[in-house]
Amino acid sequence: MKKMTLFVWMGLAGCLYAAESDRVEQWDFFELALKGPSSGNPFVGVEFSAVFENAGKRFEPEGFYDGDGIFRIRFMPDEQGIWRYKTRSNYPELDGKEGRFICTPPTAGNHGPVRVRQQYHFAYADGTPFFPFGTTLYEWPFQTEELKKQTLETLKQSPFNKARFLLIPPWKEHYVTSPEKLTEFPFVGTSRENWDFSRFNPGYFRNLEWCVRQFRDLGIEADLIIFHPYDDGKWGFDRMDAATNERYLRYVIARFAAYRNVWWCLANENSFMTHLTDADWDRLFQIVQERDPYGHLRSIHNADRIYDYCKPWVTHVSLQYYMAVRYLGISPMLRDMYQKPIVHDEINYEGNIARRWGNISGEEMVFRFWSAYIGGAYATHGDCYGTSEDPTWISIGGKMQGQSPPRIAFLRKIVESAGGLDPIDYAYETNIGGRAGQLYLIYFGREPIRQWTFRLPKKNLKEGMRFRAELIDTWNMTIEPIQEIFEVKPLDAYTFTDKNGRSVSLPGRPYMALRLQRVD
């Protein structure tokens, strides 16, 4: 089906608009291309959208100008069947064009966009749970073809199913002066002296879309960072005026929203963009909420001042607060505060650079991951071996050098096979996550513990329930069954214990865990 879509999409520039026989698989996208006005500035003042309808469902995505006189409109159908559409525009050549296409079943590996599931978790639109295990690749779209391909090869072997990257490059000396300096920018122009902020550069966005498609085809969610403060006014992309910000945001939505694997991250470290207030961010969030017909996930990533994630247009928390994963028990508090999924999207990076945000050990990175997941939250990795100016993976991609990724893969298997983790009795027992009464992960973190007295929070337990146990070495990635079967009885107002008062022996190493699973 990908080929078919691509054909429709590639072919349309020529045939002007789609024929009735077009077929698109569910959660892929239909694209319509129309010849429109090319005189003046087609990026401004042309209203162009289309209503898509199927059995009472109705969407109205916005179109966008793609250069060379061509306007495109993309639509991601969420139901199979026949969809009819009709365009609307203030220009006659773009208005009233009608047609239809058939939406066919999704092919293997296409589960649709990711949504919030059960308040604190995620699932694809087809109901398949999605457990985010993120990584960070801020500038990978702005690298050479060769490097981008290497990044994709690395990702293919990695545990990561979500990656965060910037839609606008950060200003860096070598992007301006090196032989591989950037030649394409979001706006028409070559430098701060001559940007035309009223005209986008379609070629620039096509590259970003290629990146999103590569991720889609690898099963990786593209967490798109729309604004960022890493320009210091040098290009000026971090301090555009409100009208430009809004036009840019709408253009991004029009181009990207039809990709099922898109997440919106309004900004990285938003409070460092000091000219934008929380009210400005409210407005930008509302634009995304209004203009994205599919309701892709929406968040914003903080620096010091933390945006109020309780606001209704925020779907999940994308937090940078290292302390919150340095200790067990804080993620549950964040869940209670925000009543939404918690994604610790920056927890420092594994690496060796001189900056303290980029030199935690592999052990510490894996500890912070476990801390997040045991608390019913999610985390994002970063690999930062290189120099302060050019830490490799998190900036440009390529290869990772850290020791955490295989351990994160190991954790991912454990979380997925558990069907997800929630904290249990979390105001007191911070190191236990799982599903009360069914499955428990008891994580001992840095403590080189030698013995664990069988004791579980009472929630959902009944006398006589039996559990098998496994010893997990989270660093050496081993799971070792324990022969005994434990049977629980009430101990006190809060806990159950083994009826024979047994304990579990541990090897006295750090980073161990136990998994208990009910057998009857």
Add this chain to the structure above:
Amino acid sequence: MKKMTLFVWMGLAGCLYAAESDRVEQWDFFELALKGPSSGNPFVGVEFSAVFENAGKRFEPEGFYDGDGIFRIRFMPDEQGIWRYKTRSNYPELDGKEGRFICTPPTAGNHGPVRVRQQYHFAYADGTPFFPFGTTLYEWPFQTEELKKQTLETLKQSPFNKARFLLIPPWKEHYVTSPEKLTEFPFVGTSRENWDFSRFNPGYFRNLEWCVRQFRDLGIEADLIIFHPYDDGKWGFDRMDAATNERYLRYVIARFAAYRNVWWCLANENSFMTHLTDADWDRLFQIVQERDPYGHLRSIHNADRIYDYCKPWVTHVSLQYYMAVRYLGISPMLRDMYQKPIVHDEINYEGNIARRWGNISGEEMVFRFWSAYIGGAYATHGDCYGTSEDPTWISIGGKMQGQSPPRIAFLRKIVESAGGLDPIDYAYETNIGGRAGQLYLIYFGREPIRQWTFRLPKKNLKEGMRFRAELIDTWNMTIEPIQEIFEVKPLDAYTFTDKNGRSVSLPGRPYMALRLQRVD
């Protein structure tokens, strides 16, 4: 001045309304009493307020029916000079009454109501900083005269300058069946069978006002808990309908708002009142915001679901989350999240009861206090020696038995002499609070540390600044000067160190701290 006010207040029931010569000190209150309608139900349907004006300032507090045909209106002037008033009512006998009074300077110890200061802190209206050191006395107003007096005697000797208590008693067996059973309730009636929720019991509220006045005269802020879930439907005060809740709230505001030492706590463990949604709490907050002319501090105290303290009508955070003080470094995160003062109003209680929320050690209580204040937040104490059914101090008052209060007094002196603490470089250095460049408290918590290498976050430091040091034993309450003077120089991208590379020796006990103060 207290006498004068009391005279005006006591005398008015007789003389019907105040004479022009009345004098009231600033932030005390003027009270007007008028004979009004007593037939029908004077609690419902009588609109009664007064406009108070002075040099362009204008307040319009609501009055209340106090029984026996008397309506009262109270007004706390915030400026000295002549205030003129005129009543408004839908009843002629309460309408259009005019007069004036003179507001005189405040007497010693009267600093006015407490406000938010510098975003994360508090000050009295006269600018004097207020550093909350709270305690918990949920049910003390409902005890015998003798016990209440003992409670006040205990408070007089204590470090506590804020206390939390309930305006409605929790349902407990002995409040219904014991010889000291309760005889006065907020509403007319004696039991669930015969409450008249449309009629308040003025005598019940006079007792609560006595409690507030006693606190005021001891310099203690009265953190009034307006609603709570501790009734289980037995009296039904926890599940009154929306109209009753609103009427009760307005009555409370009309009676209590003129007391300068009042803080509003909308509810304790609000999410346990399962019939009230966050939208209901929004509405109740808005009523307080609209009806309290003085803008007393407003918060709500959580159980599991945490109300969004970012909402504009919340002045400060009143949090129950034990984990947030079990670790250093979480309070700064809460400041960044809420952008408001953080008060950890429940951090478990020092005690010996079987319930785990009431049996932490004195050491742990003191640790949690230090954890809060080092992070730029505040905390509230509780003493829970007794039985689970009747833990003494936190429920009924009387005497405290724990070991933490003198240590909290010791901390209070340190915080006050520092002029307050803020976190410094808090994303990485969690155990340092103070005022960057001037004063540092470095708290070692449970770590029995033997040596501290002189190292401070760079913020506000310049090469050559010199510091004297003191060794603080937070448990044994000693402060010991260290002879050397340290002089700083930059060390790396984040820190300064002593230019001679010196360290400070510590005794290898837990709960130690260092205080560094700039000498030039």
